[in-house]
Amino acid sequence: MEWLKKLIEKHTKDGVLNQEELIKEVNTEFPKHAVPKETYNALAETKTKLEKDISDRDIQLEDLKKVDAAGLQAEITRLQGENKTAKETYEKELKDLTLTNAIKLAIAGKVHDESIVSGLIDKTKLIIGDDGKIVGLDDQIASLKESKAFLFKEENQNQNNNQKAGFQKIGNPPPNDPAAMDAAIAAAFGNTTEQK
Template sequence: MNWLLKLIEKHTKDGVLDIEALNKEIAIEFPKYAVPKETYNALAETKVKLEDDIKARDIQLEELKKVDAAGLQAEITRLQGENKTSKEAYETELKELMLTNAIKLAIAGKVHDESIVSGLVDKSKLIIGDDGKIVGLDEQINTLKEGKAFLFKDEPVDPNNPNPTPGFKKIGNPPPNEPAAMEDAISAAFGNTTQK
């Protein structure tokens, strides 16, 4: 956490901390020192799976010690088949886990119901690249945004650009059902303009 202390010192002048500048630099530096939660969870689950596989192999080796020389080849062949099946199942589970985590990470905080949206993504069309990136995910999410926009939350308004659509500005009175506007209108109608 020395990097964080250095950033705090860097953005503290005359005993006052510039929180906005600090947060911006933390957002840039944080990925260099931390692993995203989804990646950590995937690695932790992989570690547990590998530990279980090692225990299973140890048990298999102990069983091999009990087998006579004549039955040894048959037992080796059987174990090779089991190990191949286990490896294929593990690789399938790992791929499924990576795809699920990538989908959850891509839609986190952007949709109303993550389980519904993640269920609409066709995992069979996704490819895990050599660099671990998921190819085809962004395209599917963009297609869902266009076809089923109601599943997605509105994009947050940029405080530096409150009117993102060029040429349009919000003008006029506040919406009629806004509680503050209604209270002001009722107060004005009864001549009570003093605030409590």
């Protein structure tokens, strides 16, 4: 957390913290010092799976010691088949987990129901690139926005939340109403359309 202390010191001037600049720089620097939650979860699940696989292999080796020489070849062939199947299953589960996390991250806060939208995305058409980026995800999300726009939150919804809460006088135009502002400016400069 030393990097965070340095950023706070950098953006504090005369005892006042410039929060906007600090947040911008924290957002830039944070990925260099931390692992995203989705990546950590994927790695933790992989570690647990690998530890179980190692335990299973140890048991298999112990069982091999008990096998007679004549049945050894058949046992090895059987275990190779099981290990191949286990590897394919593991790779499929890891790919599914990676795609699921990427989809959730891409639609987080942008849709009304994440489980419905993530269920509409066809994982078979997504490709995990060498750099870890998911190819085809943005296209599917854009297509869903066009065909099923009702599933997505309006982008200006957050702006509406910024309006001041509380009582307002009846008859006053809403804050930041462009027509009311134009009329007020015109009246201030005497540019009213009324003819006397």
